[in-house]
Amino acid sequence: xxxxxxxxxxxxxxxxxxxxxxxxxxxxxxxxxxxxxxxxxxxxxxxxxxxxxxxxxxxxxxxxxxxxxxxxxxxxxxxxxxxxxxxxxxxxxxxxxxxxxxxxxxxxxxxxxxxxxxxxxxxxxxxxxxxxxxxxxxxxxxxxxxxxxxxxxxxxxxxxxxxxxxxxxxxxxxxxxxxxxxxxxxxxxxxxxxxxxxxxxxxxxxxxxxxxxxxxxxxxxxxxxxxxxxxxxxxxxxxxxxxxxxxxxxxxxxxxxxxxxxxxxxxxxxxxxxxxxxxxxxxxxxxxxxxxxxxxxxxxxxxxxxxxx
Numbered sequence: 001x002x003x004x005x006x007x008x009x010x011x012x013x014x015x016x017x018x019x020x021x022x023x024x025x026x027x028x029x030x031x032x033x034x035x036x037x038x039x040x041x042x043x044x045x046x047x048x049x050x051x052x053x054x055x056x057x058x059x060x061x062x063x064x065x066x067x068x069x070x071x072x073x074x075x076x077x078x079x080x081x082x083x084x085x086x087x088x089x090x091x092x093x094x095x096x097x098x099x100x101x102x103x104x105x106x107x108x109x110x111x112x113x114x115x116x117x118x119x120x121x122x123x124x125x126x127x128x129x130x131x132x133x134x135x136x137x138x139x140x141x142x143x144x145x146x147x148x149x150x151x152x153x154x155x156x157x158x159x160x161x162x163x164x165x166x167x168x169x170x171x172x173x174x175x176x177x178x179x180x181x182x183x184x185x186x187x188x189x190x191x192x193x194x195x196x197x198x199x200x201x202x203x204x205x206x207x208x209x210x211x212x213x214x215x216x217x218x219x220x221x222x223x224x225x226x227x228x229x230x231x232x233x234x235x236x237x238x239x240x241x242x243x244x245x246x247x248x249x250x251x252x253x254x255x256x257x258x259x260x261x262x263x264x265x266x267x268x269x270x271x272x273x274x275x276x277x278x279x280x281x282x283x284x285x286x287x288x289x290x291x292x293x294x295x296x297x298x299x300x301x302x303x304x305x306x307x308x309x
Contacts, residue, residue: 008237009185010300011201013275013293015050015079015166015231016057018222019118020064027116029058032096034157038292049153050081051162052142053182053202053296061222068119069225072101076212076270077105077226080123082139082164089159096228107193120225125164133189135164135203142203151291165205166228167195169212171270176208179192180266181244184230185238201231202299217248221273227263229273230298235260238274258290 019025027048029035029047031050036049043060050056056079069075083089086103090112093100103112109127116122126134139161142148148156156162170176180186186198186206200206206228218224232238240250242264250271251263259275266272277293 004240008232008305009201010226010233011053011231011232011296012163012166012204012206013037013053013231013296014055014057014273015077015163016059016227016229016273017116017118018059018061018064018118018224018226020066021060021062023058023060023066024117025058028098029056032098033093033114034160036154036156037226038151038153038275049151049156049292050079051156051160052149053151053299054204055292055293056163057150059222064222066118067225069115069121070113072113072121074124074213075121075167076169076215076230078121078123078169079163079209079226080111080125080165080166080167083124083126083159084143084161086112086124086126087160087190089171092157092159108195112295123165123167124160133197133205135199135205137165138203150293163204165207166200167207167209168228168266168270171210171211171212171214173208173210175267176307179245180206180208181243183247184266184272185241188237193303196213202296212248212268214268215270218250218267218271221263221271224271227273229275231293231300232273232274232276233300235262235276237263257286258293 029048030037038047038049039106040046045057045059048056098114099113101112103110104186112122112124119239181188189197189199194210196208198206220229248265250265254261261275263271263273278287278289
């Protein structure tokens, strides 16, 4: 199989939840969890800062039939925030009326979960001081620095540092490892227990875990429960790589004011997205650049230049 240039994917930019128009998650995330609201897209979506250049978006879909997730350990795609002071954070969330699980020790550090008002789970992970992945070292450096990139909104709530992982629970770990490595173009960085880890850019890890179930892919992104969206340098090349691999394209092209966007499904039916943001040199009256995308692209160019030295 042709293996694309891994540099095409330079960051995991967004985790998207698809909710119903009747969802109350806007009050939940902003008022109870405290995620900073960056912007609203009319009555169709709320976009929250998830730390550094990542964002967490809730899209409200007419006639959406939401199926609540029964267990965070079986959720097909789980966003996991890197946290500090787990016990204090859980106490704060509980005081705000958020339903959480107790923290437990695992191979990846202490973990806990909370559920939103639509029945979707979100993870919290506190890594130990001895955790030696480059992402752990960088997160500790960012914490010591005491500051973070901010796209022009309130600060992240105390204890929530940044979106650190997306855990994709799969049925066939070997086959899915090949897909994400050779077709999507993510770079493997090792394993933890039975989990396979990929560098998803800007200090985020895309993590494959066993125990999932394959499902038919939807015919439109809004039929899914969620979508993990990657920032790419050449979306046309990604479309070609996906076509060559026989992957299902869910939405081939969605032109936006700030990017060229597409959605596709992995071999077990979970939806992913990719966007190629416009470069500043492409400014035009009908185009603009989002602050977080501009910063993510700057970091990607800086990283590429450091590798070339």
